[in-house]
Amino acid sequence: MKPYPTSRRFLLSGLYLALAAGCGQDLDVGSDVLWTSRFEVGGNSLPEWTPVPFGFGSASAVPPNTMEVSSERFHLPGNFAAKLTVTGTADNTAGIGASLVQNGGLPNQAYYSAWYYLPQSVSVGYYWVIMKFRFRAVPDDPNTAGELFDVNLTSPSSGVMSLRLYDHQSAGNLPPGDRQLAVSNLAVAVNAWFQIEAFYRAASDSTGQLTLWLNGQQILDLPGPTGAPGWVAWDVVSVGNNLTPEPAILYVDDCAISKSRVGFTGLIAK
């Protein structure tokens, strides 16, 4: 068989290259993701949390509770997740837990997303907080800090897990307490990853807002005053009280703060 002359090979190569280059390229135009933690680098030092881009951050666990990076469970893509183990001692309300905290300096409005995995159902005797928002009445004064919203896991019946939102600072004449979710009989999967995403806008007036999604489904939309603009704290935690069986294990992966919604199918890294 007669080989192609060099010029024809060159021409064909150029044509193939053009066809390849002209077919279905991805044009990466940027990102709305402000910060992520995928627990893929740094091991237990949790560098994505401790040298924080948004003010002070921390990753800690109060003994005997532990927090470690584990490969037992992980949310794809990736090979690691954070494993938060808490001993929910009955009637102990003194902040027992493991916390990943982005503390202050966050945008006045942003989307906050985290993936969770429950390896087994847990009976929640009092509370089991897995996500928090805190505020300061005066952004520069740490003494004005306070609790704001807690996203809790609940166990409405045996073997069934669900969510509830606790509002520490009620708006108007409402007393502090649970806020009605938009979805009744909400079930959280056990032995499967689920995503909780929140949109939080800090405002002292009616423009404030908290919206929650579970696996992409909106479950709460709560407009109204939140915290004063200028200081926002977001915690991914496992703080429990009266959990059975204990210790209660919760895996956390792919945490992100973004300017637009990550959603159930979104990506936080390419």
Place this chain on the structure above:
Amino acid sequence: MLRRNSTTHEAAFGYRLCVRVCRYRRQCVIAAVLLAIGGRAHAAGDGQGTAGTPASESNGSGLPGLAEPVVGASLCPLPEAIWQELVTLVPREHLISRLRGPGKAEASIHIEDLGAMFRISVLDKIREYREEARECAYRAKVAALFAALIIDPAALLNSALCDQPPCLTAPALVPAPPARVETKAIPALSSRPLARLELAPTLISGLGAEDRAVHWGGVLRLALGRGRIVPILGAAALWPADTSIGGVRLRQWRLPVDLGLRATLSGSWIDFYGELGLAFALLSERALDLAVAGSQTGMELGGRVGLGARLARRAGLTPFVSLQADFLPDPPRVFALPEGVAGRTPYVWVGACVGASWGI
């Protein structure tokens, strides 16, 4: 005897002789006579020129009492240009005697400009020529030659025999001028320009985008060759435009290039053409609203079809209008976090332009 070095335009008329160069040559006259015969121009008329009528130099026409020897509302060729050519072929005396002979008091040479054609009538003999390039000087020469053949072919022949025209001759030596003249179309192929350069402002828009962007700019296209199907190469320079794909606001910039073939259907006044080819484009997308905004450039590859029309003028500038569409089977994807693939750039780009086409 035909000259081998005749020009393209002259060849376009089928004469293949150079009027200006061989004005005083025998070959010129023989070829003209052959033309009259070969063009099925049948002889008629009396052919008896009245010699001896004195020529006058009193006015532009040189014909006292015949103020307008060549008339007609023609811009190409001008009547005056025909007359200037005619007097180099036929002695003025003969022109006077034939045009003002008994019973021909108001006889004139009529010229009509029909756009891609022109019509010359001399002493009731009419002939139409197609000359789409509108080379006015050449038209004047052809018209003058035809008129000379009708008015006094003998003088034309005699002019080749003498050293300097005008020379008087016996009109009976040559056949009488044709009585009936048929329209003879010039072969269109040879009259087409070798290359055609088109320049036009253009607008191009992508179909299917949420927020349709309209790109303004200019397009340059070259068609090369004289055939009915010729290769074309085009490129456009476009201003960036803002659009939105999958909720991601983008500033879009595009540099399209195309390569293909053009098939032309010539008409009397308008030429229509269709184009088919490959479309390439550099496409740059820059995010406008993302927290970390970036830009990236990719390439599009697909097919292109185009339709156009222009005034049927073979050389020089002529206006044209065209529509085109690029079809891209696999356009680039726009990727942004956290959305992932926000969507694709348009599968179809349509454009229109109105501009000038320059035949070279």
